[in-house]
Amino acid sequence: MKILLVDDEMELVTAMAERLSLRGVDADWAVSGEQAMELVDGCDYDVAVLDVKMPGLSGLDLRRTLSGKCPGMKFIFLSGHGSESDFKAGSAEAECYLIKPVSIEDLLAKIREAVGE
Amino acid sequence: MSFLRRFRPEFWDANPEAGPNKSLFNYRRTWRKTVMLLAVVALVPLLVMTFIDYNVTRTSLKSENELRLARVTSNTRRAVTYFLDERKNALEFIARHETLASMSSPARLAELLRGLQSSFGGFVDLGLINSGGRQVAYVGPYELLGRDYSDQEWYLRTLNKGAYISDVYRGFREVPHLIVAVKCPPTRSGECYVLRATLSTAQFNAILADIDLEGSGDVFIINKDGVLQTPSRWHGQVLVPLHLPIPDYSDKTSVYYAADADGREILAGYAYITDTPYILMVVKISSEIMQPWYSIRMELFWMLAVSIAVILLVIVGVATRMVSKIFIADHNRAKTLHHMEHTNRMASIGRLAAGVAHEINNPLAIINEKAGLIRDMFTYMNKYQADDRLMGNIDSIIQSVQRCGTITKRLLSFARHIDVSIDRIAFKDLVGEVLGFLKKEAEFRSIEIIKDIPDDLPDFESDRGKLQQIFLNLVNNAFQAMSNGGHLHIMARRAEGDRLEFMVEDDGCGIPESDRKRIFEPFFSTKKSKGGTGLGLSITYGLVQELGGSMTVKSEVGQGAAFTITLPLRQQGNKAESYEDTASGR
Numbered sequence: 063m064k065i066l067l068v069d070d071e072m073e074l075v076t077a078m079a080e081r082l083s084l085r086g087v088d089a090d091w092a093v094s095g096e097q098a099m100e101l102v103d104g105c106d107y108d109v110a111v112l113d114v115k116m117p118g119l120s121g122l123d124l125r126r127t128l129s130g131k132c133p134g135m136k137f138i139f140l141s142g143h144g145s146e147s148d149f150k151a152g153s154a155e156a157e158c159y160l161i162k163p164v165s166i167e168d169l170l171a172k173i174r175e176a177v178g179e
Numbered sequence: 180m181s182f183l184r185r186f187r188p189e190f191w192d193a194n195p196e197a198g199p200n201k202s203l204f205n206y207r208r209t210w211r212k213t214v215m216l217l218a219v220v221a222l223v224p225l226l227v228m229t230f231i232d233y234n235v236t237r238t239s240l241k242s243e244n245e246l247r248l249a250r251v252t253s254n255t256r257r258a259v260t261y262f263l264d265e266r267k268n269a270l271e272f273i274a275r276h277e278t279l280a281s282m283s284s285p286a287r288l289a290e291l292l293r294g295l296q297s298s299f300g301g302f303v304d305l306g307l308i309n310s311g312g313r314q315v316a317y318v319g320p321y322e323l324l325g326r327d328y329s330d331q332e333w334y335l336r337t338l339n340k341g342a343y344i345s346d347v348y349r350g351f352r353e354v355p356h357l358i359v360a361v362k363c364p365p366t367r368s369g370e371c372y373v374l375r376a377t378l379s380t381a382q383f384n385a386i387l388a389d390i391d392l393e394g395s396g397d398v399f400i401i402n403k404d405g406v407l408q409t410p411s412r413w414h415g416q417v418l419v420p421l422h423l424p425i426p427d428y429s430d431k432t433s434v435y436y437a438a439d440a441d442g443r444e445i446l447a448g449y450a451y452i453t454d455t456p457y458i459l460m461v462v463k464i465s466s467e468i469m470q471p472w473y474s475i476r477m478e479l480f481w482m483l484a485v486s487i488a489v490i491l492l493v494i495v496g497v498a499t500r501m502v503s504k505i506f507i508a509d510h511n512r513a514k515t516l517h518h519m520e521h522t523n524r525m526a527s528i529g530r531l532a533a534g535v536a537h538e539i540n541n542p543l544a545i546i547n548e549k550a551g552l553i554r555d556m557f558t559y560m561n562k563y564q565a566d567d568r569l570m571g572n573i574d575s576i577i578q579s580v581q582r583c584g585t586i587t588k589r590l591l592s593f594a595r596h597i598d599v600s601i602d603r604i605a606f607k608d609l610v611g612e613v614l615g616f617l618k619k620e621a622e623f624r625s626i627e628i629i630k631d632i633p634d635d636l637p638d639f640e641s642d643r644g645k646l647q648q649i650f651l652n653l654v655n656n657a658f659q660a661m662s663n664g665g666h667l668h669i670m671a672r673r674a675e676g677d678r679l680e681f682m683v684e685d686d687g688c689g690i691p692e693s694d695r696k697r698i699f700e701p702f703f704s705t706k707k708s709k710g711g712t713g714l715g716l717s718i719t720y721g722l723v724q725e726l727g728g729s730m731t732v733k734s735e736v737g738q739g740a741a742f743t744i745t746l747p748l749r750q751q752g753n754k755a756e757s758y759e760d761t762a763s764g765r
Contacts, residue, residue, distance in 0.1 A: 073548075084556075084559045143533070
């Protein structure tokens with residue numbers, strides 16, 4: 063199982079990737095939508111965990127692009143804001159919508175749920 | 180005064196300048212202006228109409244009186260004229276058809292007198308005066324034969340005018356009488372004889388006495404010098420001067436107003452009787468003939484007074500009702516405005532809270548991940564795993580993050596308006612569920628819970644989870660406010676307009692006035708030292724608003740507090756998916 067983590071907070075995304083790796087999940091990370099696009103060239107990710115609000119390409123835009131490119135990819139949204147519009151868009155367009163801070167076990171459970179394990 | 184106070188409208192004591200419910204109007208001034216305006220509009224036409232009616236009625240009654248008096252005077256004049264003309268014409272007839280010789284014969288003269296007395300009445304004597312002024316024949320009760328009248332005015336006037344009717348006078352006999360004299364046709368030698376008769380005034384008076392005058396009316400005859408020729412009811416006997424102004428000459432019957440000797444206003448009708456020195460007068464006292472008018476005037480006055488009283492009463496009633504309505508509308512407007520200000524403030528606080536929560540959530544997530552990573556590293560690399568102090572510190576960081584996360588998520592839920600998920604709810608069951616959580620605590624603290632929920636309270640549509648949270652928060656709050664052995668009342672009733680009203684009332688410490696306005700604000704807590712976050716009531720408030728309800732509080736320090744929630748029986752709008760609140764931040 064291969065995971066892509068995208069968040070403009072590098073500290074967050076690196077730590078999260080490392081923690082997932084420790085739990086046996088192969089996780090790559092990107093700090094912007096553009097960087098993420100480069101990484102998914104081969105469509106070898108099962109799940110993408112995206113921050114909703116990012117400078118440049120937002121999580122919602124990124125999801126649309128990625129799902130067009132890789133139809134089998136699953137998505138989980140992460141947000142610190144939790145506004146109603148974010149929630150509605152996020153819960154409609156992704157498998158799951160989580161509010162930061164999130165426990166690694168919960169995230170892992172949602173990832174597994176998304177890939178149907 | 181207290182009686183009047185009961186009728187004093189609510190707006191009377193309202194101070195338009197003061198308080199949060201500042202009014203748009205000065206109600207007392209509005210009321211006064213309205214009453215004044217309505218009174219002027221309603222009363223001025225009434226008063227003008229009454230005044231016009233008053234004058235018209237008075238004028239018409241006055242002219243009716245004048246006309247009636249003129250008619251009576253005219254009729255009486257006709258009777259008097261007829262009486263005198265009849266007698267004068269009888270004498271003229273005799274003078275023309277009797278010879279001087281026959282008239283000079285006492286026997287014939289006596290026969291003529293008897294004829295006149297029986298046919299006309301009123302004749303006392305009859306005499307023939309020759310051209311020298313000496314009475315050459317006479318029949319009657321006095322010794323007047325041979326009397327010389329050559330220097331008497333009546334004799335000279337008769338010669339001059341052909342006929343003459345004298346004033347009433349006492350004459351030689353000291354008895355009031357009048358003379359009617361006619362000139363006989365001249366003889367061949369050009370001598371002019373005069374036939375003269377004395378008339379008793381008794382019959383003359385009787386004509387006037389027969390006139391039927393209402394009340395204290397008076398009818399009499401005066402001569403042109405204002406001396407009474409017949410007795411008057413109010414002005415004295417015959418030949419006494421009359422104390423009324425003598426009317427100016429008029430050939431028609433006329434009326435005039437004057438004042439009598441006592442100063443009373445009188446209305447007098449008069450007529451100059453042609454070819455006589457007489458003026459017929461019919462006098463009535465004004466106040467008497469205007470009596471019907473005084474009655475009408477009194478009725479008019481009472482009608483006006485009652486009308487004014489009724490109009491004023493209605494005006495005051497209408498104005499009070501109208502201004503009261505404006506007052507209530509204005510009051511409601513102020514209340515709504517106040518409520519809107521409050522709601523807006525709460526909304527902006529909510530937005531601020533959400534912004535702050537968002538900004539904090541990101542660094543909080545980094546702390547969470549970094550601390551988690553350190554913990555993972557120690558755990559997975561088997562380093563320091565046995566160092567309880569180090570692991571304890573890391574756990575403490577993670578727990579603190581968890582606490583912060585709980586607060587920020589509550590803040591977000593306060594600001595977020597997620598649609599509700601609707602169920603049919605029986606309030607009694609809901610209360611049972613909520614109290615289930617707190618049963619142990621209540622038993623432990625000897626808190627008595629009194630439920631006053633009617634059996635026929637209808638089920639209602641609402642979000643069960645939110646409602647549970649609302650009541651749990653309120654009951655928790657009440658528990659915190661009460662000391663051991665307190666009483667908690669939970670009441671429910673159906674309110675107006677398809678709404679239900681719930682009340683949670685405790686007898687705890689109460690909320691001071693100064694705090695009452697702020698208790699729904701986030702982070703306002705009086706229990707900070709005991710770990711209160713100050714979010715419970717603000718979240719409850721937000722939830723009640725989401726369910727389309729309203730929430731109020733009443734409290735007195737030391738007496739307890741009562742929170743009242745009003746919720747609609749039915750929820751409007753679409754049903755929504757439930758919101759998945761995950762993450763415990765560990």
